[in-house]
Amino acid sequence: KTQVEQSPQSLVVRQGENCVLQCNYSVTPDNHLRWFKQDTGKGLVSLTVLVDQKDKTSNGRYSATLDKDAKHSTLHITATLLDDTATYICVVGDRGSALGRLHFGAGTQLIVIP
């Protein structure tokens, strides 16, 4: 059973627009949540890690929130660029150490058009 659900499955936006990606999960315990960016044919690159019960992070044009009570996270991308075209993957870690399991979502494919 899929424990990390991402929506939408795909999204097309115009360059300069903002967008929001959603991640809902049922993983228990939920120690932390990560967002990754995966360019086509490339590996995953870490964008941010959220740890606290209600957490917020900001990394340039990327900002993320986590609400562990709702088991929900969002990734906001502001003023999108063509280079933001990629798949964004939500990952929930069930422990605070590297021996814990990471539960991967299938990703949201974002396409930014001129």
Added chain:
Amino acid sequence: EAAVTQSPRSKVAVTGGKVTLSCHQTNNHDYMYWYRQDTGHGLRLIHYSYVADSTEKGDIPDGYKASRPSQENFSLILELASLSQTAVYFCASTTGTGSAETLYFGSGTRLTVL
């Protein structure tokens, strides 16, 4: 900049043949992982290792072996490749010291079994 290098980048193998995928990291990380990615699904853990000369089974180890001859190198071995093992394989590494530690991924190996 942390680096994880996978080889080969792509591989075509015949059913029943032996395949070895290699991963090399220069990050001085203790933890290394092998994941597979199938279209429309999240990454799944095959094997991992937290020290040289030792490997552990992940969530889907059947049909795969792993080898960690040194801290820097981690191989994934398919003794008898099957059609169902066609996928993209990713290696990753981390220090393993905490939940906020960055996870570094290689660029992936696209394996096609015919």
